[in-house]
Amino acid sequence: MKAPLRIYAILSKEFTQLKRDRMTFGMIVMIPLIQLMLFGYAINTNVRHIPVGVVDQSETALSRVLLQTISATQVIRFTEHYNNVQQAEKAIARAEVRAVLVIPKDVSQRLVRHQTVGLGSPPSSDEETSRPIAQWVVDGSDTMIAAAIKSLRSMPLSELQNRPANRQTPTFEVTLLYNPEQRSAVNIVPGLVAIILTMTMIMFTSAAIVREREQGNLEMLITTPVRSIELMLGKIIPYLFIGALQVTIILGLGNVIFNVPIIGGLWQLIAATLLFIFASLTLGLVISTIATNQLQSMQMTIFVLLPSILLSGFVFPYEGMPEVAQYIAETLPATHFVRLIRGVVLRDVEIIDMTFDVSWLALFTLAGLVIASLRFKKNLD
C-alpha cells in the first residue's frame, strides 16, 4: 500500500524540479511551437519557382512568348540569360540556377510542325515533325527538382498559336482522397507530432536516471525502500502530461494555422498518442539505464531520433524504402505512430482496426519497462 505513495514522492519531486527549470519548461512549449511553424511552412514537396536560366539562340518574339508561357506554370522562374550553352552549364555547376532552357534558332519552324500545336498527329517517325521545340538542361542531382522540371516535358503549347487548348483525355481518372489540394502541411503536421514526441520524450527520460547518478542522488535513493519499477513509473508519469501538452499545441495550431483537419475522434487520438508516449518514455528509460552520463544519453537519443525522422515515413514514404530499411523502420515506435496518427487525424480510422501498429507499440512499452526495471539494479556493483 505504500507503493503509490512512493511513486507519488518521485513524481511530485520531478514536477517540482521541472517547474524550477525554466529553460526546460520553456523548451517543452517552444520546441513544438517553433518546429511546427518551421516545418509547416518550410517543408514543401511541391517544388515551385525553381530559378532557371535561358539560352535564347533565336531571339524572336515567339521565344519570348514561349518563356512567358512557361513562367505562367509557376514551376520555374527565369532569373538569368546566358549567351551560350557552355556559360549556362557553368552556371548550373555554381548552383546559380538549377536548370537552363536552351531555345534553338529554328524554334518557330519546330513549333509550327510540332504535333501538339498544329498539324494534328503526324506519324512520329517523321523527323521533321517529331523534333522537340527546345531543350532543358537540368541539375539532376536533386531528384525532386528534376522531377518538377520533367513534369514540364509535355506541357501543352497550343495557346502560343492562339488556339484553344485542346483538352487531352487522360488515360486514368485520379481521385485524391483526404488531401485533394495536395498541401504538404496536411501530411507534415500529424507526422511532426511523432518527431517532436520522439525527441522530447526520449531525451527527457534518457537523462532522468543518469542525472540522478551524476549528481549523486542515486546513492541515497537506492538505500531507501523505493523499488525499481516505482522509480521508473514516478519518472515517466510527469512526462505523460508534457507529451499531451505538446500534442495539443501541434495539432491545435496545425488546425488553426495550416488548416489541417482533425477528422478522427478525440478518444482515438488520445489513445494512439498515449501508446506512443509510453513507448518513447520507456525507450528513454532503457537508454538511461545504459548511459553513464548525460552526454552519452544525449548521443543515444540522437541515434534513435535520426532514423525516426528519416525512416518513419514522416518525410519520405515508407513504401519507397528498400526492404531492409523497412524492417529497421518497423522497429521504431515513430513509424507505427506516424501511421496511427495520420490514420486517425486525416482518415478517421479506428485505431482498433490498425491492430499491428497498436499491439506493436503496446508490446514495445511493456518490454521497455521490464528491461529498464531489470537493468536498473539497486546496488553499485
Place this chain on the structure above:
Amino acid sequence: MSQFVIKASNLNRNFGDLKAIQALDLEVEKGRIYGFLGPNGCGKTTAIRLLTGLLKPSSGEVQVLGFKLPQDAEKLRLHIGYMTQKFSLYDNLTVIENLQFVARIYGLSGRLQRKRIDELLDIYGLGQQKNQMAESMSGGQKQRLALAAATLHKPELLFLDEPTSAVDPENRREFWEQLFDLSDQGTSILVSTHYMDEAERCHKLAILEEGIKRADGSPEELMQQMDAHVVEIASSNLRQLKQELLTLSDVISAAQLGSRLRVLIKKSISDPLAFLSQQRIISSTNHLSQVRPSLEDVFVTCTGESKL
C-alpha cells in the same frame, strides 16, 4: 536480536585486481558509536557500502540487524539510515521539499509526516531555512539536513560516511552532540572519518589501511596497548634531529610539533629515554620527556610501513 547490530567475518571485496577490503572481521555493539578511521582510499566507503548492501561482498559473511546480506538487503533498508559522503539530496529542492520527499519514500504521509518534519527542523535547527534551496545553504546546514533526512524514519542503525569533511570545527562539535543524542536514544551509529579528534569521540573504532583492519578497540584501549613509547624532545635544530633519528631502526616515526619533536620508539626498547640519550645527536641540553600516547600515535604506529 543479539547485542551486535553488525557482525561481519572474513569479509572481502575486490574491484578487479584491487583488493578494496581484505579479511575484515567486525562486531558493532548496539547503541554505540563505532568509528572507521583511515586515510583516503583505505576502504572506509567500500566497507560502509558492503554493510548497507549497496555492494555485494566477493566473499565473507555479513549480518546487519539480523539480516543476512546481500540476500536481505531490501528488507534491511527500512531499518537503516545512510548519509553519503557527498551531499545526495536534491540541490534544487528546498529543505522542506527534500524532507517531504524522503518522508513519502518511507511511507510517511499526512499529519504524521508534518509532525516528524517539524520535529526534525527543530532538532537540527533548520526552521529558519525551511524554504531555502538546498544548494544555497552552507556546508554545515547541508550536513544537518542530510542527517535529518537520514534519521527521518528513525532507523535503528545509522551509517555516516565522512559526515564532517565539509564542515568547520564549530559545526563539527555541534554535529557530534547530535550524534550522541541519537546514540543516547538507542540508535547505533557507524561513522567513518579521517579526523583523529572525531575518532577519539567514538565508543569503539577500527583503524583501516589499504582495506585491512590494523587495530580495533576503544580509543583508550588502543592508546594503552599501543606498541610504542612516545617521547617529546625540545631542541633548536629539530629538522636535522628528525632526519638523524629516522635512520635508527627502533624509531618508528618522528613528527615536529612546533618547537618539539614527537618520537615514537618501539616497545622492544625498555627505557626509551635512556635509549635516546645514548644517541650521538642528542645533547644534554635537549629536554626529553615521555608522554601519554595520542590516537594519532596509535594511528601512525599501526599503519604505514614507511617512516615519515
